[in-house]
Each structure stands twice: as structure tokens, then as C-alpha cells.
Amino acid sequence: MRIDLHTHSTASDGTDSPAELVRNAAAQGLDVVALTDHDTTRGHVEAIAALPEGLTLVTGAELSCRLDGVSMHMLAYLFDPENAELLAERELVRDDRVPRAKGMVAKLNDLGVPVTWEQVARIAGDGSVGRPHIASALVELGVVDTVSDAFTEHWLADGARAYMPKHETDPFEAIRLVKAAGGVTVFAHPGAAKRGRTIPEPSIAKLAEAGLDGIEVDHMDHDAETRDHLRGLAADLGLLTTGSSDYHGSRKTCVLGEYTTDPEIYGEITRRATGAFPVPGAGGRRA
Numbered sequence: 001m002r003i004d005l006h007t008h009s010t011a012s013d014g015t016d017s018p019a020e021l022v023r024n025a026a027a028q029g030l031d032v033v034a035l036t037d038h039d040t041t042r043g044h045v046e047a048i049a050a051l052p053e054g055l056t057l058v059t060g061a062e063l064s065c066r067l068d069g070v071s072m073h074m075l076a077y078l079f080d081p082e083n084a085e086l087l088a089e090r091e092l093v094r095d096d097r098v099p100r101a102k103g104m105v106a107k108l109n110d111l112g113v114p115v116t117w118e119q120v121a122r123i124a125g126d127g128s129v130g131r132p133h134i135a136s137a138l139v140e141l142g143v144v145d146t147v148s149d150a151f152t153e154h155w156l157a158d159g160a161r162a163y164m165p166k167h168e169t170d171p172f173e174a175i176r177l178v179k180a181a182g183g184v185t186v187f188a189h190p191g192a193a194k195r196g197r198t199i200p201e202p203s204i205a206k207l208a209e210a211g212l213d214g215i216e217v218d219h220m221d222h223d224a225e226t227r228d229h230l231r232g233l234a235a236d237l238g239l240l241t242t243g244s245s246d247y248h249g250s251r252k253t254c255v256l257g258e259y260t261t262d263p264e265i266y267g268e269i270t271r272r273a274t275g276a277f278p279v280p281g282a283g284g285r286r287a
Contacts, residue, residue, distance in 0.1 A: 003032040003261040005058060005269075006075060006188065006216065006244030010125060011035075011043030012062075013132040015249030018043035019050035022281075026052040028256040032266060032278070034058035034077060034244075039093045040128050041081040051281035058269075058278050062188060063178075064093050066168035070197045071158050072187065074174045075216065075242075078273030079183025086177040092167050094128055100166040101129045107162040108134075108155075113143055131156050132251055147251055151195060158196035175211045182275020186214040186242055191230055192221035201233060208237040213272060218243025218259035220252075240265050 008014035009021045016024060018035060021043075025033040035047050035057060044059050051057050060077040079086060101120060108115050115137045123140075124133040135150035144150045153160045169177075171187075178185050187207065190199060199207075204215070217230045218241075234241045243259035246252070270278055 001031040001263045001266070002029055002257055003263060003266045004030055004245050004247070004257050004259075005032075005034040005060075005077070005186075005242050005261050005266070006036050006062070006219075007033055007247040007256065008037050008062075008249075009035060009043045009047070010127050011040055012037035012128045013124075013130050013248060013251065014127075015251050018047035021247075021249075022047050022051050022055060022057060025256050026055045026281070030055060030257050032056045032058060033256070034060045034075075036060040036062045036075055036077075038062050038128050038130060039064055039090045039097075044081070048279050051279060053281045055281040056278045057281070059276050060183075061090070063090070063174050064166070064168045065171040065174050066165075067171050067199055067203060070199055071168065072171060072199050073189070074169075074171055074178075075186040075188045076174070076178040077184045077186070077269055078276045078278070079178050079181035080275035083177075083181035083275070086181045089169055089173070089177055093169065096167040097129050100164050101131075101134060103164040104131070104134055104156070104162050107164065108138075111161060113138070113141065113162075115141060132248065134162075136251060146253075148253075171207060172210050175207065179211055182273060184213045184269050184272050185211070186216055186240065186269075187212060188216045189219045189221050189246065190215050191226040192219070193226075194221060204233065205237055208239055212239065213269070214240030214242055214265070216244055217241040218261075219246060220254045220258065221246075240268060242269075 009018040063074040135147040138150045242261045245254045245258040
């Protein structure tokens with residue numbers, strides 16, 4: 001089985017619609033794909049309707065969190081999307097995205113970059129607006145060559161010249177909320193140091209004590225040494241280890257299935273979940 005547990009669609013900051021994403025996942029030979037848009041489950045209905053036969057969808061989301069001033073992302077799988085507490089928290093995060101993005105546009109203007117809110121809103125479309133959309137605007141303007149180049153101290157990285165904070169969930173609260181909604185939590189790309197500061201290992205240990213299920217080990221932002229280290233850390237803490245592409249369509253260079261999750265780990269994730277269940281493809285419809 002080929003299992004990719006971290007992807008994004010146009011419901012947040014990917015460039016594939018949910019329907020296109022599941023069709024592309026099947027074309028790449030995946031057996032299981034998780035749709036984990038930022039702080040939203042809005043793409044799930046479309047993805048399920050278009051799900052090809054032979055492909056299973058894991059419903060999820062990537063939750064924006066912050067611990068001791070450091071931004072981090074929490075992958076949440078197979079939770080009840082209608083759970084009132086978790087839904088309210090996701091809405092708080094989403095509602096802060098527009099004013100935050102507008103503030104970053106204003107900062108870029110002060111730096112002499114002629115980006116406009118209208119340009120960013122056009123790129124975001126119906127998705128939850130975020131830094132990748134602003135980064136794409138910078139690429140359009142020729143300010144940087146790639147989206148990744150925008151995530152530096154000069155532009156959009158945490159604490160950078162054009163950075164602005166947004167409401168982010170305390171990860172201990174995120175674990176509690178996801179667990180209460182029957183879901184499973186995995187710390188996304190914990191060793192991605194090139195994105196900015198990372199969460200120290202003693203804090204990861206505390207998250208494990210609080211019920212964190214796993215950490216994402218095999219990821220494009222982790223080199224071989226980092227992956228080996230994280231695998232050892234997970235073993236010490238009794239955490240599951242996953243692998244995923246973090247696919248964003250054409251917005252990033254990674255491809256679906258570039259990194260995958262061991263079938264036994266996937267089986268354990270599904271055994272732990274009670275809020276929702278993987279959805280097997282039934283042929284889908286074109287959308």
C-alpha cells in the first residue's frame with residue numbers, strides 16, 4: 001500500500017481542487033490519501049464525491065498552533081468535523097486569516113513591494129488565505145523566484161520583516177479538542193528548521209505525555225540525518241511515525257506520494273480514531 005497522509009487543495013493553499021487532488025492521487029498510484037487543508041474541512045465533500053475506485057480518503061485538517069512563541073502545525077485525522085468545540089476553534093483561526101494577510105500586504109507595501117490585497121485574494125480564490133498565497137504574489141511580481149524563497153527572514157518567515165502573527169491554537173488544547181472529537185494527532189514536520197524556529201524536544205515529550213499520537217518524520221523539509229533523529233525520538237517517546245508529501249499542487253515542488261506512511265502505522269491511526277472513518281472510493285464523479 002502507498003499511503004500519503006498530508007495534502008492540500010484549493011480549500012486552503014493548494015492549487016488542485018479537492019476533486020482534482022484525489023484523481024491525481026489515484027493517477028500517482030496511491031492507495032490512501034489524506035486531505036489536510038489548513039484549519040478547514042471544507043474540501044472533504046467534493047473530494048469524497050470524486051473519489052476514484054481503489055483510492056481511500058482519510059479526512060483531516062492541519063491545525064495552526066503556537067507554543068512558547070514558536071509556530072507549529074498539528075495534523076488531525078478522522079475527527080468528527082461537527083464537534084462544536086473543535087469547530088469553534090477552527091473558525092477562530094480562519095476568521096483571523098484575512099486581517100492578518102491584509103496586514104502583511106501593508107507591511108510589504110511599506111517595504112516598497114507593490115503587492116495588493118486584490119492580487120492576494122485572487123490567488124487565494126475560495127481557499128483559506130495564508131502566507132503561501134502572499135508568497136505566490138511575490139513570485140508573480142518577480143520579487144522572489146519561488147514560493148519557498150519568500151519564507152525567509154527578509155519576507156514572510158516567522159518574525160520576518162513582513163510577518164504578522166495570527167490566532168493560533170495552543171497545541172495542548174489542540175490535542176484535547178481533537179481527542180474529544182474522536183481524532184488522532186500528528187505533529188507535522190517538527191524538524192523543518194529552514195522554516196524558522198522549531199519546538200524543542202522537551203516540549204515534544206510533554207506533548208506526547210498530553211496524548212500526541214505521532215510525529216511526521218519522512219517529509220521534504222527533513223534531511224536524512226533529521227529523519228533518523230526524529231525516528232529515534234519517536235521510539236523513545238512511544239510515538240507513531242508518518243511520512244507524507246505535504247503536496248500543494250504547483251505551489252510547491254513536492255509530488256504526491258513523494259514520502260509515504262507505513263501501512264501498519266496507518267492501521268494504528270485508523271484503530272485509534274472514533275470520530276470518523278476512512279472513505280473508500282466508489283468510482284467518483286468528475287467535478
